[in-house]
Amino acid sequence: MMFSYMTHLSCSKCSRTYNPDTVQQLCECGSPLLVNYDLKKLAKDFKPNELLIRNHDLWRYHELLPVQSPENIVSLGEGMTPLITMKKLGSDMDIAHLYMKDEGIAPTGTFKARGAAVGVSKAKELGVKGLVMPTNGNAGAAWSLYSSKAGIQAVIIMPGSAPAMIRSEVASAGSHLYLVNGVISDAGKIAAKAAADFHLYDVSTLKEPYRIEGKKTMGFEIAEQLHWETPDVILYPAGGGVGLIAIYKAFKELQELGWVGSKKMPRFVAVQAEGCAPIVKAWKEGKRESEFWPDSRTVAFGINVPKALGDFLVLQAIYETNGCALAVKDEDILKEQKNIIRKEGAFICPEGAAAFLAARKLRKIGWIKENERVIVINTGIGLKYMDNEEINLPVLQPDESIDSLPVLP
Amino acid sequence: MMFSYMTHLSCSKCSRTYNPDTVQQLCECGSPLLVNYDLKKLAKDFKPNELLIRNHDLWRYHELLPVQSPENIVSLGEGMTPLITMKKLGSDMDIAHLYMKDEGIAPTGTFKARGAAVGVSKAKELGVKGLVMPTNGNAGAAWSLYSSKAGIQAVIIMPGSAPAMIRSEVASAGSHLYLVNGVISDAGKIAAKAAADFHLYDVSTLKEPYRIEGKKTMGFEIAEQLHWETPDVILYPAGGGVGLIAIYKAFKELQELGWVGSKKMPRFVAVQAEGCAPIVKAWKEGKRESEFWPDSRTVAFGINVPKALGDFLVLQAIYETNGCALAVKDEDILKEQKNIIRKEGAFICPEGAAAFLAARKLRKIGWIKENERVIVINTGIGLKYMDNEEINLPVLQPDESIDSLPVLP
Incomplete structure (x- = not known):
């Protein structure tokens, strides 16, 4: 059996294909490349219950990842x-089956560890010595x-x-x-120039094809943790939106493999902040791509992305699953975050709180039904956002x- | 099958036993209480490969935990x-099989989540409404x-x-x-008075018997992750030392269950900072208890404990396993921490770095042999200690x- 069942890269917009054995960036047409696997062969070779004896990290799905040789794996246990079942919050929101996929419990404290683990491992496999990345921080x-x-x-x-x-x-x-x-x-423009000037691998979002594969494992895990049942709704705080694209890709692959039923897809919800909501605007207007959002701002720093390269893939996932896109207010995000800390003891990040808030709103208008199985992705730990403001605390002498x-x- | 195989509480020093169905604190003699299980019965009822289909959290070992009813479990996915294999660092230290058990990848970012999850769940089961705790922070x-x-x-x-x-x-x-x-x-004295004044459950280290059971699962996991083989050396940064006591208890229980071999125990190493090393001093003097360490101070805040209630249990674990105790300097801790971040990409806490540094020193003097399997516990994420000092960074215009x-x- 092969370690990876990857076959080739293909363009997400045109019909070009590429060889994954050398460094690739975007397609000649300027669009992101996606990784393809021999799913038919894997469906024959492997059954999901064989996963049980494997390590509890994302490399348990190595057949569906692009790294071809295990010695190239760079792992911090991601x-x-x-x-996690959110009973109190779910009852507060009238959602009986509310779950949090808690990506704060990860190396470096965010879901970005997944993309980095697979992206860097594959870069190592390809012989990359230096890379450049524009980022809002956590990536x-x-x-x-x-x-x-x-x-x-x-x-x-x-x-x-x-x-x-x-x-x-x-x-x-x-790092530099x-x-x-x-x-x-x-930052992206400066990165692109530095990549050209210094022969660096440009690992901007979707300019390299592999981080999406790392993030895809969130979808595999959700399915495995639900004993290969498909949830009804998945809410995702969308900046670049790669996580959402990736989980959608995961469920498509799982359907093709026959590991989950082929009839039902989760409805995907892209959650943005009102101060930066290009995908929500595009979805409301029925468009296939978003426009640059000027003067963007939000406390949920990770989703302050005025124009995402993969916007059309996010919108496609929403349209094809009868999902939706929703923007929420910063002040309400912070209120929901506080509510979740105090009610569920989960110190989540503002982006995660935005997604929970969207679940609350969508239940209120009936878009989410009472007994649906709803998964909210918390993308990181709240700690990283703490401003350590001096709080007024009582001080005692010994x-x-x-x-x-x-x-x- | 019972959910928990707990039978009773027993004093760690005298022969008294206690009923676990009501709130208990210390023994009448002033010593910590330990939890006992019907291990003979469990050995007959259950085989470790039955664990494979269970959730990937510490509750997979529920038969060996004190919570008697699953609905009382309070879980954040701990x-x-x-x-993690530390190849580069191991080669740097000449330890071929060096592993990090990374407790930074946990709810709240430290191993304290284990004690809190089991301690709070059991408190809930016992009907506790309020508790009081003195702490260095993370607990x-x-x-x-x-x-x-x-x-x-x-x-x-x-x-x-x-x-x-x-x-x-x-x-x-x-919290208040x-x-x-x-x-x-x-802080401990103020907590004791508040417990008496306001009828609060005093959950100071080892004054309640259950947090040690939560921490014990570190030992179960190490054994399960090594496919039920016993490692040679376990290094632990010891403040109160409960983690070390707990892992020792875990391996004793595993031996009695027959899940690991009965002849070999890991050698336990208690690591302290030179500015607060009461257990190291006691061990060097061959004593069974430590003395209060005046004016204690160290950058490794979590192990700044001048006198631990469970010191005699830590020393017992060291003596009975031919282990040792070692103190390291603050400046060397910070140097090792930086080395580990840059070499292994692991942003560990100073306490964890102290334990790695101790491994380096013990290998150098030959106490650790080249091919021994060595486990270092990193007790938390380094992020929590960051002082966010303004670093001097280049700033570019768009x-x-x-x-x-x-x-x-």
Whole structure:
């Protein structure tokens, strides 16, 4: 049996195909490349219950990943994040079967570890020595740390307004970090020029074909954790939207393999912030692509992406699954985040809170039905966003004691 | 089959036993209580390969945990952290089989989630409405968040010098947080008084018998991840030392169950900082208990514990397994931490770095042999300790580009 069942790369828009044994970026037509596998052969060779004895990380699905030789795997133990029942929140929202796929419980604290693990492993396999990446922060941290482990030099370009903690994280990893007075699209232009000038692998979102394969494993895990049943709705906070595209690709592959039923797809929901909602706008207008969103801003830093290269793939996943796209307000995101911490003890990030808030709204208008199985992706730990504002706390001396306490519930 | 095979509580020093169906704190003699199970019966009823189909969290070992009814489980998806091969670091240290059990990949970002999950679940089962805890920070964060999920009111008392991020984390969870101008033993006295004054469950380290059971699952997982083989050496950064006591208890139980061989125990190493090394001092002097360490201080905040209630159990585990105890310098800890981030891409905490440093030293003097299987426990994510100092980074304008890059390796 082969370690990977990858066959070739194909363009997401035109009919061109590419060889995966050399470094590839975009298709000649300017569109992202996708990875193809020999699913028919794999369906014959392998049954999902053979997964049970494998390690609890995303490499358990190695036949469906692009790395061809196990010695190229660069792993920090990523994947197999928990799928947690949210009973109290679900009852609050009137959703009986509400789950959180908690991607905060991951190396580097976000789902970006998946893309970085597979992307960097494949870069190592292809002999890459240096790479460049524009990022809103968390992807930069993940790619920096995996690059360090792989011995690949990373150049990271990040808006200066990215959270301080993530800046420090990237710098600690030993990457070359540059800040830009602008948003991620400005960082992207600088990255493209640096890639050309210094012969670096440009690992901007979807400009390399492999991070999507890493993120795809979220879909495999959701299916495996639900004992190969397909959920009804998956809500995803969409910036570049690769996670959503990837989970959609995962379920398509699982259907073709026959590991899940072939009739039902989850309805995909792309959640954005009102201050940066290009995909929501495109969906409302029935368009196939989004337009650049000027002066974008939101507290959910990871989804501040004014124009995503893969927007048409996100929209396609929404249209083909009868999904939808929804924008929510920053102040409501922060309120929902606080509510979830206090009710469920889960210190999730604002992006995750945005997706939960969207679930609440979609249930209220009846788009989500009471007994549907609803999965919300929390993309990272809330800790990374903490501004460490000085909170006003009571301070005791060693010989003092607590005088009074609020009444217990 | 019973959900839990717990039978009773027994004193770790005298012969008294206690009923686990009501709230218990210390034994009448002032010593911690330990949980006992009917291991003979479990050995007959259950085989470890039956674990394969279970969820990838610590509740997969529920027969060996004290929670008697699954509906009392309060879970954020804790446990089954990865056991990662550290090839580059191992080759640097001349340890061919070096592994990291990465407890940073956990809810709340530290191994404290294990103790909190089982401790809070059992408190819920016992009908507890309010609890109080003195903490150096991370345990307080974990117990706060799990208490929120359980609907239990938590009062947390923490040295004012605890990392700012952890203070904010605890406060976000909605706990009653007090700072004390002192160290954890000062916080402990205030907690004891508050417990008496307000009828709170005192969940100070080892004053409640159940957190150790949660932490024990680290040992079960290490054994299961090594396919039920016993490693040669386990290094643990020891503050209160409960993690070490717990892993030792796990291997004793596994031996009695016959799930691992009965002849070999791992040698346990307690790692402390030179600025707070009461257990190392006691071990060097061949003593069974430690003395209070005055003016303790270390950058590895989690192991700044001047006198641990369970010191005698830590020392017992070391003596009985031919282990040892070792103190390391703060500046060397920080150097090793940086080395590990850059070499292995793992952003570990200073406590974890201290344990890796100890492995390096013990290999150098030949105490660890070249081909031994060595497990280092990283107790949490480094992120939580970041001071977000302003680093000096190059800032570009959107129309600028990168002029030069250091030569690629």
